[in-house]
Amino acid sequence: MNVTETKALLLYTAEKMVDSEPMLTELDLKIGDGDHGLGMQRGFAAVRDLLKGETYQPKDVGELFLTAGTKMMSSMGGASGAIFGTLFRAGGKAIAGQDTFNAAVLSQFLVAGSAGVFARGGAKPGDKTMMDALVAAEKQSLLVQNESLENALLSITKAAEEGAESTRNQVAVFGRAKSLGERSLGYVDPGAVSMSLILKYMAEFVTH
Numbered sequence: 626m627n628v629t630e631t632k633a634l635l636l637y638t639a640e641k642m643v644d645s646e647p648m649l650t651e652l653d654l655k656i657g658d659g660d661h662g663l664g665m666q667r668g669f670a671a672v673r674d675l676l677k678g679e680t681y682q683p684k685d686v687g688e689l690f691l692t693a694g695t696k697m698m699s700s701m702g703g704a705s706g707a708i709f710g711t712l713f714r715a716g717g718k719a720i721a722g723q724d725t726f727n728a729a730v731l732s733q734f735l736v737a738g739s740a741g742v743f744a745r746g747g748a749k750p751g752d753k754t755m756m757d758a759l760v761a762a763e764k765q766s767l768l769v770q771n772e773s774l775e776n777a778l779l780s781i782t783k784a785a786e787e788g789a790e791s792t793r794n795q796v797a798v799f800g801r802a803k804s805l806g807e808r809s810l811g812y813v814d815p816g817a818v819s820m821s822l823i824l825k826y827m828a829e830f831v832t833h
Contacts, residue, residue, distance in 0.1 A: 626774065626831075631686050631726040634830045635693060636676040641826040642669035642819070652815040656802040661705055661815040668701035668709060686726045690734065691717030704800060705816065708742055708755060715741025728777035732766035735781075739763045746799070750788070753795040753802065753809065755816035761788030762824055778828035785824050789817035 626634065643666050650662030672693045675681055683689040694713025698706050719737030723730050739759050748754040765784035769777040792814040802809045
């Protein structure tokens with residue numbers, strides 16, 4: 626996909642993330658303070674508004690993701706803004722200069738984004754955070770980086786969804802859910818679900 630097509634992909638993803646607010650809020654009310662959905666909605670609404678404007682024409686794919694991450698950081702607030710903003714900024718920096726968004730570039734984005742989020746928050750798989758979905762996606766992306774973007778995104782999304790689902794059987798050690806301890810068992814982490822949704826919507830755009 627060229628830069629214009631990738632911009633359309635990100636716009637579609639942002640619009641779908643905005644629409645996901647009620648579901649994410651409901652998930653967060655079970656183990657958090659219920660503000661995760663609203664934070665994601667705010668962040669992706671800012672990205673949507675940026676991409677809808679005719680004036681914003683990123684020079685390459687890296688700049689597109691980097692700028693989206695900056696928008697998230699400045700509009701979302703809270704831990705989610707820092708974490709998802711870092712994912713897009715760190716991933717965007719790693720693919721600076723790329724004119725094409727393909728499976729290999731997506732893999733670079735996820736690997737660098739994952740490293741950036743880990744450096745920022747210190748969470749690792751098993752801690753019941755978005756990292757459970759992100760690291761699963763990152764690992765899968767390395768296996769499919771020579772495939773078509775369509776096939777790669779489908780298998781990466783599946784891995785992320787399985788990673789998010791695995792948080793159901795984990796006890797939270799980060800964030801608001803940490804105070805619940807064992808009571809956080811049986812509920813998926815909203816951040817991990819958000820991570821899997823971002824990839825799911827990208828896959829939807831590419832396959833339709």
